[in-house]
Amino acid sequence: MSKLKDSKYYRLLLAIIGLILSTIAVYFSQKFQDMAYDFGPGVNMKWYWVGAVLSYFFIVLSIVIKVVYFKTKNISSDFLNGFYMMFISFSIMLLFWAVSWTTFIIIAWQSDM
Structure with missing residues (x-):
């Protein structure tokens, strides 16, 4: 595990897992x-x-992965950082959609819509 953490692809792996x-x-x-x-x-x-x-379980797992991603030290090039941030940004948009939609459906169902 330590060898993987020191790898420059560790952040990429975290970004892909989060996505x-x-x-x-x-x-x-x-x-x-x-x-x-x-x-x-x-x-x-x-x-x-x-x-x-x-839905909420996978949302929380993805958020935990993002926290780990941002706490890891950066040992890769600027190009790779931009590539990783593309994964993270898209993942955050998906999370916002999942949280909003799941919460909306729960509220709508509870109000008998």
Whole structure:
């Protein structure tokens, strides 16, 4: 692990993992929305809440990866830093979308929209 941390590709690995986790969070937030409309009154909402929890779980994991990314020391070139920041920026946009959408669906469902 120490050898990987000292590698110049460690930050790239963190950026890619963060992007993958953000993409998974968006996927679960979209599936969670589908689950919200598949159930009628009096139906068990277990899978609805499982989708919401999974979405928030992957959001938190992605945020943790981003914190680790920003705390690692920079040993790569300026070009690679720009490349890494592209991954991080896109990942943050996906996170914002996942959090906003999941929260909106929960609020809408709770208010019986």
